[in-house]
Amino acid sequence: MITTTMIVARQYLESHGIRPSQQRIAVMHYLLTHRTHPSVDEIYEGLKGEYSTLSKTTVYNTLKALSESGAVLTLNIAGTMANYDGYVSPHAHFLCTKCNKIYDVELAHTELLGKKLPEGAKIDDIQLYYKGICGRCR
Amino acid sequence: MITTTMIVARQYLESHGIRPSQQRIAVMHYLLTHRTHPSVDEIYEGLKGEYSTLSKTTVYNTLKALSESGAVLTLNIAGTMANYDGYVSPHAHFLCTKCNKIYDVELAHTELLGKKLPEGAKIDDIQLYYKGICGRCR
C-alpha cells in the first residue's frame, strides 16, 4: 500500500539525488514516521514484515547512501552501534544509559561554539551528545 | 624503568580510586604522554614492547575502569571503534575523516547549551564532535 507519507519519502530521496527504489523509500519512510532514532536492526525488523524479501545488507547500503547525501543523520552516541535520524535540522541528542532511549534536544543557538578548530579545516558535521539518566528511569 | 610521569600516572589513578597496578599505570601513563586520542589497539601496540605479558583484554578492562571513574574520556567520534583521551577537562573534538586524526577543540563557553533536555534528566557526560577535512588533508 502506498500512502501520502511514502510519496513524501520518495520526493525527499529525489531532492537529495538518491534514486527512489522500493527499499529506499521504505527505509526513508520508516525514519520519517518513527522518530525513535532506530538502529539498523530496528529498521530491518520493522520493515521485513511488509517487505518480505528485504535484506539487512540493503538497509545498511541504504542508510549509508542516505547519510552520505545528508538525507539522514548517523548518530554514534551509543558506542555499540549506529542510530539513525530522519530529521536533519540542527539539534542535539540525549542518550539515557539505562533505558537506551535517545531523545532530541533543541539547541539554544544554531551555531556551535568551537574555538580553535584546526587551522583551515572544513567542517562537514557537528554532533552534540548528552548522556545520563532520563527522568522516567530515575 | 620508572619515571616521574609514571608516578604522576600512579597518583592520578589513586586520586580516582583506582588501584594502581603495573598495567593500569602503564595505560594511564601512555594516555598522559600521547595526546593523540589513541584506540585500544594503538595503546596495546605501544605498550606491548615494554610490557611483554600485557594482554589486550587488560587494556580493555583498564580503559573501562578508567572511563567509568572519570579518569579518562571515551570518544565515540570514529564510529568503528572507541578512542581515549587522558585529558578530561571540558573540550570538544574534531575528526578528520581523511587522515582519521582527532584534534582537540577548545570551547568558547564552559557550559554547553542544551535547551529542553528531557524532563528531570541527570547529565553525566557531554560530547561535542566535529567532523570534516583538516587543513593538511585539503
Add this chain to the structure above:
DNA sequence: AAACAAAATTGTAATGATTACAACTACTAT
C-alpha cells in the same frame, strides 16, 4: 614470613555490528 582471600591479568573463545562479495533482479535507454 606464611597463608589466605580478593582483585587483577591473561589467552582464548564467543558475540555482535558492519562490510565484502558474487549472483541475481530491476530499471533505463537505445
Add this chain to the structure above:
DNA sequence: ATAGTAGTTGTAATCATTACAATTTTGTTT
C-alpha cells in the same frame, strides 16, 4: 527486445568488543 548500469540479496568474512575460566598478583591477617 537488448544491453548496460544500478540496486538488491544472502552468505561469508572482518573487526571491535565482551565473556569466561584459569592463573597470577596483591593486600591482609596471623
